[in-house]
């Protein structure tokens with residue numbers, strides 16, 4: 642599951658939508674299956690991401706849950722339900738974060754090592770560039786954006 646910030650061409654309304662993959666988004670966008678929840682315009686594109694609190698400018702905060710957090714398939718979900726689901730996921734992430742190990746910039750390597758069995762399964766969170774996060778998803782490695790703001794321990798000094 643991947644979340645994109647989208648905006649419509651007609652009114653520049655911003656909204657979030659979940660997709661199974663980037664390809665799935667591109668496909669639905671090309672077929673104009675994604676409509677703005679405010680005005681119904683189907684000419685939507687990715688919005689420029691707002692910087693996340695505590696993250697370095699070009700870094701995403703990501704978490705690799707040992708057990709995937711359940712999220713419904715995208716598509717026939719109303720914006721209200723989606724907001725509820727997002728709040729749900731954020732609450733679950735806030736709950737698991739204290740047990741999660743901060744790995745900072747080693748996130749991509751650490752997640753890959755666990756995926757390939759070179760390291761014990763663990764709950765980790767850290768930072769990855771958008772390219773690294775995409776590469777992880779391409780390899781089927783569970784990594785999802787953190788919906789709760791975090792302050793990296795190494796950003797305090």
Ligand SMILES: [Zn+2]
Nearest residue numbers: 649654677680
């Ligand atoms: Zn709109």
